[in-house]
Amino acid sequence: MKRRFHQLVMLIGLGLYSFPTVAQYQNNPGSNHGNKFEQLGTLLSDPNVYRTASGAPGHQYWQQKADYVIDVEVDDENQRVIGAETITYTNNSPDPLNYLWIQLDENEHKADAENKKFDESSLGERVTTRQLQQLIGDDKDLGVKILKVADGAGKALQYTINYTMMRVELPAILKPGAKFVLQIDWQYNISDRTTEGGRGGYEYFAEDGNYLYTIAQWYPRMAVYSDFQGWQNKQFTGRGEFALAFGDFKVNITVPADHVVGATGECRNYANVLTAAQLNRWQQAQQANEPVEVVTLDEAKQAMQGKATAKKTWIYEAKNVRDFAFVTSRRLVWDAMRVKEGIEGNTPMAMSYYGPEAYPLYRPYSTKVVAHTLKVYSKHTIAYPYPVAISVEASNGMEYPMICFNYGRADKDGTYSEATKYGMIGVIIHEVGHNFFPMIVNSDERQWTWMDEGLNTFCQFLAEQEWDKDFPSRRGPAHKIADYMKLPKDQLEPIMTNSENIVQFGPNAYAKPATALNILRETIMGRELFDYAFKEYSQRWAFKHPTPADFFRTMEDASAVDLDWFWRGWFFGIDPVDISLDDVQHFQPMGSLQDAQAEAKTAFENDLNTISRQRNIEEGIDFAVEGDTSLQDFYNKWDRFAIADEDRQAFEQYYESLTTEEKALYDGKYHFYQLSFSNKGGLVMPIFIQWTFADGTKEIDRIPAYIWRKNEHEVTKVFAKTKEVKAILIDPLRETADIDEENNAWPRQHTPTRFELFKQGAGPARGASAGPNPMQRARQQ
Template structure:
């Protein structure tokens, strides 16, 4: 005993000393030092803590759309609730329209390379040689008594310096008057709002979003989220109630966040009757405004104004669209706890595909997302057609996709439907589960794309959809320029943010659901996360902890590799050794056969190229008493020999070449033509992250072994996934097609 303990203590002492002098974090070490620690506000389980708080902002807005001058002006009253434990001497307000001002520090920076061949629109994006007006004019900021409040504007953020601090647990009301020129969406890149002009009939579709000065988020993890708007990173916003009055040309139709409060004043009696019919139509959309009626509207050009009134409860933003060109259809969607009106607004340029598919796609998204998380809680869900865009807001989204001369390719149609599903899905992430898009784009885009792809797979099974193979080209790219998912939104390379913030998180969640945790348990955990954090502000740590808490699964190894590194999956099936155990004495031929696998005088194995040399022979002897130590009982050696006799024993050696730990799926192809699958947990890598050996007992003889046969883990090189090695190109192509097909 003493002789064993001494070397053990010596080794243990060495390990402690090494850890002190050479910091090392294995792939299975906890990620506690990489995420925000739990506290009274955010529990270690991933749930909101007992002391969790968040701010609130209610808005009353009156706005006027000036079609002649393409401007919008408004007055708003904000009631701001300081639910934090801090007294606030100033507030930060977002002025996103300032991002388009001339001289803005970020203009042209998103895609700023000059190419040998550039079209004029690309040159305009880069240089702004044709100038256009943009940005807010702030008329006043006043408190409830009409006294002016001082402010300072820093690019897209405005600091409101309070006359006296806003105490913890109190609220204040103040007003802002403002205006800005609406920008032509064709004039600048990443246009999430603005107007689209139609020269043929001299009309305009207005998409009005991030249009009013909005409160920035103040939270427990960073105080004010006053990071500048730089177009890629979107928005961090507080929840509140909205009362909004929008005055537009009399012949315009408005699609908006919220419930319409004065339908009798803005809709004709015919339109009102059609809407009532739509509220009872669960199988098909009802046209509220037909093509013929929209074409009549296109010719009117009214100079009079009409005011539309909307209320929205517990939303984090408000957007609307306005045009005389709109056709309008609506259909009721019955959810377990709510009936929602799915509605689409589109100009005639969207026909016929928008009338055929838009509202149907809304319905599919509402049903699948509700089942996966929680029932859609709002009264309406709207899709508005425009060009070159997919952008989300509470209850309304702006979506591209149109036919050309009445025809649309299957690929373009899939893209249009996918865009609608995706943008409708954003109502859950981040419009209700309100993560910080400005900081962590992947938390809304990745989670939403995951459910978007699930919706496509379930409701449009013939469509192309994202699978683990989708991310292989990205993950096998140049590591010098790749960045991990845990990169702040605006710091990602423009040509990589789609793969890194949308597709890679989606594939990661697909792996967790399909191959690591299991569908039933994962779905319960994902739903738990959504319900814990609806109408709240989760951080990455809250998601990571909830998925572990609700599944009893150690996932730190997965988070560390998939979210925090640029490692990729490349598992190599290095060797498969075949053994048999015989009870009788082995003959000289067996001994010679065994020796073929050894190199005399070297501690090196000769790797067989295939199974043609037959099995190595194991001479299994009786266990000596000394091997039992102080145990008095003995195993039934006769039974062991009986169970193992004549069986095929395979020792599989797998190397981790890509650095990313994953479970291992092994496919066995037997001599009789049958197949079998063995699945090994990622935990097999725990003691050796670079190479593992695993032993299997099989009744049948094996002729081929494949790793990851269903391509579940985004392995970037499947040429090293087989034994015997794939020699012929035609055989490899067959194997590749089998493993990477949709």
């Protein structure tokens, strides 16, 4: 890096230089400006009577309603769901409807399912038997079997099944404001989710011969009909999740008598399905400050030893929810406690269900993490409105209203690694947090995964950091997204991409939007403005169906911060952040005519001081003008740097005319530093400059992103400092997700890559543990 000292009496305007680039969604192609800071314009849908330009629901906003009464039995002998439902569908739209669309998501497991055909496949040198079995295919008789489709009077209706969607023909047009009652009977074989994948299913425990059933996407569900797209009937292929209508549920769940059931909503007949001791413990949990085991570990272990032939029916009701899921098994511990404070107007029950293998982790942590999550999310979004929130250990992660499935099992000896502990806490926060996004703020997950996963991952980061200041959060901090953003362009896509088309799903739909929101909060808007706007969005769209435009507009409307440039870069583009500090120049005004004289003399001598001159002097060359003095004239004897009397007098007169502040410019108080930056990544961001002075002190200047508005490629800016600068660092707190930190420092700082030196050894076998976890090692000492 060059460091040059110049003379100046006044600072002059700076010239800006540019180079051409190609950017997405350019409004001014071929120019060095007028692209990244233009308004989003046609990239957003037009406002209307349903959705306003401010991002709020319009005065004619509407949404459909679907109420369910369901009788379901889980056949533990044959691993089968048998169900019958009555749906009351209310057409609140202004549109007449002549058919309804129903989701049959379990059809994703059928042998001829579309999702089993459209992904690439290949064979390598090492192939598992499971991979080969998947290539061969096996019809396990999975998928929904529809037994009956009828109206409220029991009259059969015509229907057509297209993969995971079923169209039901209505006997007459369903007019605006009218209701239609639909009856459906169905059954399906429950899939082994440990081999088949998917959200719902069973897990078999061979050591005790029992099943854990996580029953989800299990009933024919009404698709969403909305003002912005009509019917949401994009097929379910396993990734893009669910768009669902709100409604009220009454569900009667019949299971073996020794099973424990946890579900969406509130159980209405605990007195009939619990023992007297369990019911008493449930009543104690209503007022408890610590989790109470309603079903104890000993009771779960006892139930695991036998199988009841009798059955019990658990009755659950849930109001104003978009879905319903449940867990059932005889190998469950259940604990619960009341969340008594931290949620305005509500004191819900926090509860956990888990098997013996999860007891060492779930018993001390799970229910308290549920309570913590509800409090933190309520602070940043809306007060949690539901009566319960449940965490189920099921060795996976998935979310539904009031209930979610997570992982977190200890080793056989009851110990666990730190990574397992924090991973469990993180996934519980994440899945419980989904109660807010999208279970309440009900975005269309099939279209925009980031609207629930990204927003929820951001709130998860907030909750993790409020759980433990040293929580090792994987997603949220800006620098942790840099490795993803520096990938080749053909491995990237904008956040605003349909779920099915994303290559790097986790980084794109979870991490990048969460990082962007954290940057907005901490760096662009500030916490006060961001928190107000984010809460406003959550409150506006609670129990409604928002779109991305509603979110973008609300964040600006509630904060008075123009963020179109941010949405354009972070959500609609794939450019990374890479701001380079290219040049630093140090300017200092002359303090007097004597300073000017000395500076000019030094510059003149430096100009003459070539390597040839030095070596000629060292060799004792007999210079002609020194050997023959007659060759010397006036200029050989002239002091070109002498200060003339008239110049001295003129300067002194000028100096005396200055104010005290103006004289300070000449007394050596100020150092001027001209910094040149280039936007190598393409994504415009603020510039944060940390100055380290010669005396060791530091300060930070924060330059808004708008510095790039007239030249999106190169900018130069001058800073006045009262102390000499020793070093400069760009983005010192790693706030911007800069992908190349090597070009952020002056003078350049190169960090060596460290390597580990060790003696060659055989090492553990592939896939084997490298040793005990720290808890195990501590026990061995």
